[in-house]
Amino acid sequence: MVSVDQVLSTLSTVIDPDLKKDIVSMGMIKDIEINGGDLKFTLELTTPACPFNDEIEQDVRNAIAKIKEVSKFDLKVTAKVMEGRSLSMDEMLPTVKNIIGVASGKGGVGKTTVSVNLALALAQTGAKVGLLDADIYGPSVPLMLGMGKSSMEVDNNKLQPAESHGLKVVSFGFFAEQAHQAAIYRGPIISGILKQFLVDTNWSDLDYLIVDLPPGTGDIPLTLAQTIPITGIVVVTTPQEVASNIAVKAFGMFQKLNIPIMGVIENMSYFICPNCTTKHYVFGKEGAKRMSEKHELAFLGEIPLNPGIMEGSDTGRPVLVTDPNSPLSHAFMVVAKNVAARCSVLASQLSEEMKAEVATQK
Ligand SMILES: Nc1ncnc2c1ncn2[C@@H]1O[C@H](COP(=O)(O)OP(=O)(O)OP(=O)(O)O)[C@@H](O)[C@H]1O
Ligand SMILES: [Mg+2]
Secondary structure, eight states: OOOHHHHHHHHTTOEETTTTEETTTTTOEEEEEEETTEEEEEEEESOTTOTTHHHHHHHHHHHHHTOTTOOEEEEEEEEOOOOOOOHHHHHHOTTEEEEEEEEESSTTSSHHHHHHHHHHHHHHTTOOEEEEEOOSSSOOHHHHTTOOSSOOEEETTEEEOEEETTEEEEEGGGSHHHHHHGGGOOHHHHHHHHHHHHHTBOOOSEEEEEEEOOSSSSHHHHHHHHHTTOSEEEEEEOHHHHHTTHHHHHHHHHHHTTOOEEEEEEEEEEEEOTTTOOEEOTTOSSHHHHHHHHTTOOEEEEEEEOHHHHHHHHTTOOHHHHOTTSHHHHHHHHHHHHHHHHHHHHHHHHHHHHHHHHHHHO
């Protein structure tokens, strides 16, 4: 007869490569059922988009194979996204588990393109995802998703987010006239409007809310990052921007405010030649990766320069929807899985900090 202790002590040798903790103390093993030599349990991963899901599952199977008393093994794999929420978020958005801000040093580097495709990729793994277009001056999310204006309805004094390809979407761009007026708004008004978009929206349960921030490190992105209880920020950059140090300024600013940086995404990294399928690093190779290493930040992946992205953006047909199996979609999926993994790490750190805080209050 196998014992629960035996199973747990064997499984405690399996380490989550991201969280660097064993899967038993992380509470990932659930519903153990033992019947003689028959063993059954559930492995609950921290996100459906974990890049190490297959590896962890295999490690679990290998560990169990070492228990000679187990004659039959039935494993169920599920995922429950961890909450990367601070207390302020608890009050503001009780049903949203993680808020991820997408920022950049300057405009036009592909923040909105990355936000949209990141959200779609996470949704394709099975996560519940929302997208908030916080770029009041130039809201382009509705255009990229092919959504019309005024798609949002008000119900019980709450905004109902529009839906597109399984995402819950809120954008200032849905209100054409206000969007036009936005150019005259200043920082505090804008942060007030966005807070309202965030809090007075009926998001329902979300694993990830992606927030497309306005470009740069001026007052507005900073006010927003401080207004919205963000789990962390991902910084989008391009090889040229890395070369000119603008990206360093961008994350330096957020770091000074103690806003966690989840990592760096390099957009327009290389061009795949349509004839020979070779990757050409036109603007230099792995600049953002080296920069991330130097500043001890995670490098979340690179997205190629591809004319199809621009075409898809202009016609409201994102590549993850039109061609989910293409190398381009694959590149976005790699980035999305890395972002989800970093989110789990931050959520786990936050949960440790909150436990420690509660313990000191006792
Ligand atoms: N990898 C890419 N390959 C080709 N074109 C791209 C790529 N990424 C973005 N683009 C194009 O570059 C332009 C700018 O992208 P996007 O609007 O996403 O940038 P942004 O950082 O959000 O800009 P803004 O600062 O104005 O909000 C768009 O036309 C978009 O289609
Ligand atoms: Mg944008």
